[in-house]
Amino acid sequence: MEGTAAVNLAPGDNSTAALDVERVRRDFPILQETVYDRPLVYFDNAASVQKPRQVIEAMSEAYETYYANVHRGVHHMSQRSTEVFEAGREKVARFLNAPSPDQIVLTRGTTESINLVAASYGRAFLEEGDEVILSVMEHHSNIVPWQLLRDELGIVIKVAPIDDQANFLLDDFAELLSPRTKLVAITHISNALGTVVPIEAVVRLAHEAGAVVLVDGAQAVAHMEIDVQALDVDFYAFSSHKLYGPTGIGGLYGKAELLERMPPYQGGGEMIDVVTFEKTTYKEPPHRFEAGTPAIVEGIGLGAAIDYVSALGRETIAAHESGLTEYAGERLSSVEGLKLHSRAKERASIMAFEMAGAHPHDIGTIVDRAGVAIRAGHHCAQPVMERFGVSATARASFGLYNTREEIDVLVDALGRVKEIFG
Amino acid sequence: MIDPELRQLYQEVILDHGRSPRNCGKPDQFTCEAQGNNPMCGDRLTVYIDLADDGSIREAAFEGRGCAISMASASMMTEMLKGKSRAEAEALFRSFQALCTSDAAEAEDGADVDALERLQVLAGVRAFPVRVKCATLPWHTMQAAVSGQGGQEVTTEL
Numbered sequence: 054m055e056g057t058a059a060v061n062l063a064p065g066d067n068s069t070a071a072l073d074v075e076r077v078r079r080d081f082p083i084l085q086e087t088v089y090d091r092p093l094v095y096f097d098n099a100a101s102v103q104k105p106r107q108v109i110e111a112m113s114e115a116y117e118t119y120y121a122n123v124h125r126g127v128h129h130m131s132q133r134s135t136e137v138f139e140a141g142r143e144k145v146a147r148f149l150n151a152p153s154p155d156q157i158v159l160t161r162g163t164t165e166s167i168n169l170v171a172a173s174y175g176r177a178f179l180e181e182g183d184e185v186i187l188s189v190m191e192h193h194s195n196i197v198p199w200q201l202l203r204d205e206l207g208i209v210i211k212v213a214p215i216d217d218q219a220n221f222l223l224d225d226f227a228e229l230l231s232p233r234t235k236l237v238a239i240t241h242i243s244n245a246l247g248t249v250v251p252i253e254a255v256v257r258l259a260h261e262a263g264a265v266v267l268v269d270g271a272q273a274v275a276h277m278e279i280d281v282q283a284l285d286v287d288f289y290a291f292s293s294h295k296l297y298g299p300t301g302i303g304g305l306y307g308k309a310e311l312l313e314r315m316p317p318y319q320g321g322g323e324m325i326d327v328v329t330f331e332k333t334t335y336k337e338p339p340h341r342f343e344a345g346t347p348a349i350v351e352g353i354g355l356g357a358a359i360d361y362v363s364a365l366g367r368e369t370i371a372a373h374e375s376g377l378t379e380y381a382g383e384r385l386s387s388v389e390g391l392k393l394h395s396r397a398k399e400r401a402s403i404m405a406f407e408m409a410g411a412h413p414h415d416i417g418t419i420v421d422r423a424g425v426a427i428r429a430g431h432h433c434a435q436p437v438m439e440r441f442g443v444s445a446t447a448r449a450s451f452g453l454y455n456t457r458e459e460i461d462v463l464v465d466a467l468g469r470v471k472e473i474f475g
Numbered sequence: 476m477i478d479p480e481l482r483q484l485y486q487e488v489i490l491d492h493g494r495s496p497r498n499c500g501k502p503d504q505f506t507c508e509a510q511g512n513n514p515m516c517g518d519r520l521t522v523y524i525d526l527a528d529d530g531s532i533r534e535a536a537f538e539g540r541g542c543a544i545s546m547a548s549a550s551m552m553t554e555m556l557k558g559k560s561r562a563e564a565e566a567l568f569r570s571f572q573a574l575c576t577s578d579a580a581e582a583e584d585g586a587d588v589d590a591l592e593r594l595q596v597l598a599g600v601r602a603f604p605v606r607v608k609c610a611t612l613p614w615h616t617m618q619a620a621v622s623g624q625g626g627q628e629v630t631t632e633l
Contacts, residue, residue, distance in 0.1 A: 089478070410494070412541065414542035414609065415543050415544070418606060422481050430517055431517035435517065445517045473481070
């Protein structure tokens, strides 16, 4: 992957690199496609991002030249597959600044990572009356696993609020903490609003109260530098498909002392040490939590995606996206009748909005005809919709390959919405 | 310039029903009701039907929030159902479903041809497959209400 970074140094300034977006766009074959004879403008990145050729090719190469099952065979292909697959785990560890690859459990994605913590850590260490704090901005995948645990164990779920500008309210969160708080499960960046939660402060307060913290990093990994040691999080969950990698794989970082104490999540091959009908012993983490044949080629694709993003540089990507967010904020605010919900002081490149007289679903259909892909609906975060008294919003979310010109196309298409629903 | 298929979808009649839906709100009197839900977009609506002793539909109303297509469809449906027998209402529903999905749809025997003619304005959804559910959800919900399945929520995702 070396040598593919599309980074240009600004003339006369060797310290700041700007993203060469035209060059980056050539890495993404799908961006050459047209929709209703218009160039595709892909603004549904918070749902899933498109894949660069480097990821697609790494996966094809694996299937075509060295595919075999991992961790099993003595034969050449299995050894090679295992090496590249496990190199993916090492890349994840470096990407999150985890102390060791043994602290990275490879899962199907963020949802499975959260379910793993709820089922394994939750069942082993929580009991009736213990409190789990979530935020009102959680994706359903960070709500429902805790409700299942509540039904099973009788734990209590508390919900940290946001204000009308979608800012996370740290003081209100602090007031929810009590000696009974055992776990805080919270998003890093809200998928429905783009709000960035101050994880460092949340972790400090939670630890003072004696609670462990699980962070849903599904949105954050693609937009900002993540250092799990600096954040001092206990668990960090993410998905590959929002990080320019394939679907079907993701990860869970856990502190070693926690992972070591946790019982298995699922039973099967890969996770065992010795099996007899009388007694079975389990492997050490992370393999203890990885029953069955993993998503081998997807893991290899995830490694390639991390190489790609790292070569561009997350600071460079963040600067590019921050410029887009600022520009989109200005342009969208100028659209008559448009109300922006994403107004938090700390926010990522996710813009949720509504338009007077037009339902988000209708907005989605109309802008689609201009080639612009946005999301319309509840974004798997119905409590957020309830918080703002709406049933749905429209959402444009940006990735590293998006441009200001594309935002102009969206704003122009929103003019069609006005024309129809005026 | 607005795409002609979009114009076909958002005809003035639809925009009018969407803006000021008829029979919208919970009526004082009804004999059956059902909830409809489109989990994909979060839209929900409730259909209320007042059945006469002979089983025919005396009044129909709905409440809920949704896109222009679902609101217009619900609004037009409640106008058309009044005075229809259950068999007539269901024949109209099946003919309307066919209209939303096929260019060559033919009215079923017993379906009100004039009503179907008025429902033609919703046929624009054919060009937008994901929006067909928006148009048909109110009718599915009506059917659940009159057939006594009001306890079960109707969902577009089965």
